[in-house]
Amino acid sequence: TQSTRPQRMLAAVQKNATRGDPRSVVKAIDQFCRQKEWAMNVGDEKGCILDSVVSEVNPATVLELGTYCGYSTVRIASLLPPHAKLITLEFNPDNAVIARQVIAWAGLEDKIQLVEGASGDWIPKMKEEFGVKTFDLVFLDHWKDRYLPDTKLMEECGLLRKGSILLADNVICPGTPDYLEYVRNSPRYKSQYFKSHLEYTKVEDGLEKSVFLG
Numbered sequence: 001t002q003s004t005r006p007q008r009m010l011a012a013v014q015k016n017a018t019r020g021d022p023r024s025v026v027k028a029i030d031q032f033c034r035q036k037e038w039a040m041n042v043g044d045e046k047g048c049i050l051d052s053v054v055s056e057v058n059p060a061t062v063l064e065l066g067t068y069c070g071y072s073t074v075r076i077a078s079l080l081p082p083h084a085k086l087i088t089l090e091f092n093p094d095n096a097v098i099a100r101q102v103i104a105w106a107g108l109e110d111k112i113q114l115v116e117g118a119s120g121d122w123i124p125k126m127k128e129e130f131g132v133k134t135f136d137l138v139f140l141d142h143w144k145d146r147y148l149p150d151t152k153l154m155e156e157c158g159l160l161r162k163g164s165i166l167l168a169d170n171v172i173c174p175g176t177p178d179y180l181e182y183v184r185n186s187p188r189y190k191s192q193y194f195k196s197h198l199e200y201t202k203v204e205d206g207l208e209k210s211v212f213l214g
C-alpha cells in the first residue's frame, strides 16, 4: 500500500541520521524536505531563530502545540538543560506514531512527553495530569485558527507566568491575523517579529515572540 509523507520522512531519518544524535535527525529531515518532498516542519532557517530563543530562555518547562512529525520537538529538546521537560500535543494518531519514532531515534524520550489529543481538551488538564504549574516557553505550530483561542485558554488556566514566552510559527504564511493582532495590541504582552521565510522556500514568513507580562 502507498506510504504517507510522514512515513517517508521517518524512513529518511532511520536511513540518514545517527541514533541518539538529535542534530543529525534535524539535518536528515531538512535534507529530505529540500531534496525530496516539502513538509510543514519549521525548517532550518526559522529553526535557527527557534534555537536562539530556546537557548536564551533556557526553559525548564516547554509546551509545543502541534507535534506533526516531531522535527521542532527534537530541535527544541536537544537544547534543553538536564531535568527540563517538553510536553507536545498532537491529535492526529498517525502523526503521533511517526513523531514517537523520530523522538526515539533522537534518543530524547526522557525529555519529551507526547500527549495524543486536542490542545483545547488538554490545556485545562495540564496541572492535574502532568503536575505543571506554568510554562516557561510555548511553541505554537498547530492549526493557525487555534493559536488565539488556545492562548486565551492558557491565560485562563493560569499556565502563563510573568515572563513566559510564546513563540508562534507561520504568523505571515499561512498567517495567524487574529493572534498577531491580539499579542501585538494587548497590554499583557510585549511582542517582537522575527522575519524569515516559509520553510524550504523564498516566501516570506516569520516567528512572533511574545512575552507575557502577567
Ligand SMILES: Nc1ncnc2c1ncn2[C@@H]1O[C@H](/C=C/CNC(=O)c2cc([N+](=O)[O-])cc(O)c2O)[C@@H](O)[C@H]1O
Pocket (backbone or CB within 6 Å): 040, 041, 042, 065, 066, 067, 068, 069, 089, 090, 091, 092, 095, 117, 118, 119, 120, 141, 142, 143, 144, 146, 169, 170, 173, 174, 198, 199
Ligand atoms: N488543536 C490541536 N491539538 C493538537 N494537535 C493539533 C491541533 N491542531 C492541529 N494539530 C496537529 O498539528 C499539526 C498541524 C499543523 C498545522 N500547520 C500548518 O498548517 C502549516 C502550514 C504551512 N503551509 O501551508 O505552508 C506551513 C507551516 O509551517 C505550518 O505549520 C498536525 O500534525 C495536526 O494534527
Ligand SMILES: [Mg+2]
Pocket (backbone or CB within 6 Å): 040, 041, 042, 141, 169, 170
Ligand atoms: Mg509551522
